[in-house]
Amino acid sequence: MAASSNRIMLGPLVAAIDQGTSSTRFLxxxxxxxxxxxxxxxxxKQSF
Structure with a gap:
C-alpha cells in the first residue's frame, strides 16, 4: 500500500521548555x- 500523499512536512522543528515558578510551558x-x-x-501547585 502506498504512503498517504497528503502529509504535511513541518521540519526541522525546535522545542523549548519554560519552567517558571507557577507553571511549565512547552513550545x-x-x-x-x-x-x-x-x-x-x-x-x-505550590506548597510551602
Missing amino acids: VFNAKTAELLSHHQVEI
Missing part, C-alpha cells in the same frame, strides 16, 4: 521561520 517552533506551531502549559 514547538518551525526552525526555518520561527513560527510557533504548538504550545501547552500546565499550572504547578
Whole structure:
C-alpha cells in the first residue's frame, strides 16, 4: 500500500521548555521561520 500523499512536512522543528515558578510551558517552533506551531502549559501547585 502506498504512503498517504497528503502529509504535511513541518521540519526541522525546535522545542523549548519554560519552567517558571507557577507553571511549565512547552513550545514547538518551525526552525526555518520561527513560527510557533504548538504550545501547552500546565499550572504547578505550590506548597510551602
